[in-house]
Amino acid sequence: MKVRVPDMDFSRIRAHWAKVPEFAQSYNAFSTVPAHIEPYLVKVMRRAKDVLDPKHEKLHEDIAVFNKQEMEHCNNHVAFNRALYEVGYKGMKEIEKPYQQDYVRFLREKSLRFNVAYCEGFEAMGSAAAQVFFEDLDEYLEGADEEAVDLWKWHLAEEFEQREVCYQVYKTLYGNGPLAYLYRVGVFIYSTAHIGRHTARVMRYLVAKDRETMTEEERQASIEREKTLKKKVAKASRKRLLAVFSPFYDPGKKKVSPGMQEILDRYDTSAQHSA
Numbered sequence: 001m002k003v004r005v006p007d008m009d010f011s012r013i014r015a016h017w018a019k020v021p022e023f024a025q026s027y028n029a030f031s032t033v034p035a036h037i038e039p040y041l042v043k044v045m046r047r048a049k050d051v052l053d054p055k056h057e058k059l060h061e062d063i064a065v066f067n068k069q070e071m072e073h074c075n076n077h078v079a080f081n082r083a084l085y086e087v088g089y090k091g092m093k094e095i096e097k098p099y100q101q102d103y104v105r106f107l108r109e110k111s112l113r114f115n116v117a118y119c120e121g122f123e124a125m126g127s128a129a130a131q132v133f134f135e136d137l138d139e140y141l142e143g144a145d146e147e148a149v150d151l152w153k154w155h156l157a158e159e160f161e162q163r164e165v166c167y168q169v170y171k172t173l174y175g176n177g178p179l180a181y182l183y184r185v186g187v188f189i190y191s192t193a194h195i196g197r198h199t200a201r202v203m204r205y206l207v208a209k210d211r212e213t214m215t216e217e218e219r220q221a222s223i224e225r226e227k228t229l230k231k232k233v234a235k236a237s238r239k240r241l242l243a244v245f246s247p248f249y250d251p252g253k254k255k256v257s258p259g260m261q262e263i264l265d266r267y268d269t270s271a272q273h274s275a
């Protein structure tokens with residue numbers, strides 16, 4: 001695991017950065033998640049680090065890199081989202097507020113065990129989403145604007161790279177027995193529903209805004225495209241997310257998708273300096 005600081009420029013970003021506008025908008029809706037969840041992940045992992053025995057040296061080091069990666073992801077998504085507000089989608093901000101507040105509340109009211117399990121739930125989604133993006137979406141990504149594709153590829157490749165950290169923290173702090181397993185799966189279900197409800201709200205707003213200026217025929221075509229896309233992404237995600245329900249789930253054993261390492265190398269400035 002490494003910290004990479006890509007120099008990304010979103011000044012020319014278009015909301016419809018892919019040829020299927022509903023596809024671009026669905027990832028634009030997802031982009032509001034890291035803006036709020038990732039600072040929360042960092043705070044939870046800091047708390048976990050405080051109670052984690054220093055003998056778990058490697059895990060302490062991994063958490064430090066994990067936190068730096070997440071802050072970089074967050075910064076870039078915040079910049080990307082700001083560009084979306086500027087091109088006409090300021091209404092996203094209102095939808096983001098209560099979602100952001102949920103994380104403030106979790107930190108204030110929920111146990112560390114819940115928060116670590118929630119983080120692991122999100123990370124399990126992240127590594128599955130990375131596999132979907134790298135393996136199943138070529139037809140949607142073909143010809144798409146580089147700035148947006150690069151943001152997602154870099155972020156998701158790092159999500160895949162760091163996929164084990166929260167899982168190992170959870171396992172180290174709370175064990176791997178039947179109760180720890182049931183709790184992990186229960187909070188996983190909660191986290192997917194929580195994040196899913198939020199992204200669905202943002203997506204509804206984005207496509208509703210686009211459809212305001214459409215003819216009835218265009219609107220119907222847009223609805224159809226959205227349905228097809230949802231089915232495709234749901235099917236690709238389902239088979240990957242089912243693994244999380246196994247008592248033997250181990251994200252470390254997941255296989256790297258083609259193209260991920262290439263992206264990680266591209267943004268690895270330390271390798272370029274030493275080359």
Ligand SMILES: [Fe+2]
Nearest residue numbers: 038070073159
């Ligand atoms: Fe991230």
Ligand SMILES: [Fe+2]
Nearest residue numbers: 123126159162
């Ligand atoms: Fe992550």
